[in-house]
Amino acid sequence: MQVFIEKDYSAMSKKAAQIFANEIQQKPDLVLGLATGSTPIGTYQELIRMHKEEGLDFSKAVSFNLDEYYGLASDNPQSYNYFMFENLFNHVNIKKENVHIPNGLVSDVETYCKQYDEEIEKYGGIDLQLLGIGVNGHIGFNEPAEELVLGTHLTDLTEDTIKANSRFFDSPEEVPTKAITMGIGSIMKAKKILLLASGKNKAEIMAKLLNSDVVTTKVPASLLMLHPDVTIIMDEEAASLCK
């Protein structure tokens, strides 16, 4: 595992975007695993800049998003589908048919989730998976639990997550209580994983993750310790409690 501590959010985002850009340049048909939330926005902005100013080419790239709120239509401004188009896809030359985001309105969820994992496999698996981390240690929406699910599945969001994500909604009651998420196995199959953490509110969970030598489903991100190619990039605030 490689750990980088960058001065601030902007430096963290630039470093992450540089890793993305290097990978796309080496393999133009890169299969990207993408995240939403506040953390990757700066990385996406830097990738957009690289596309516009330096010709970074997404025309052959394929993407799979980690998760989507269950019950939200893709054109709902709170949906992760909407987020991805607003913050990245509308501004680079990725082909719409190469973009995959879980559909929050499917009725046969089980079959749909199976197909999502099969689709990832069809493209040869995820080459580079970008992750944020929840204040409770979740990755994707794999919440702390006694057991974690391997494949893509429907999950209940915890109170912590609903509270943390209520900042994007008018009130906590409006936050969906379920989401479709790639499972811990789907994430761990990625060839390379890049986890980003920024800000003081991530300091405690990053310390819990990095100051410990224990792997536990109670901190889903700790399973990343078992992956052969993980890079963590934090800003100084997120790293402030790490030994």
Ligand code: F6R
């Ligand atoms: C988002 C996702 C979540 C977030 C995490 C951190 O697609 O899978 O695990 O990465 O909740 O969110 P932010 O970046 O908003 O702090």
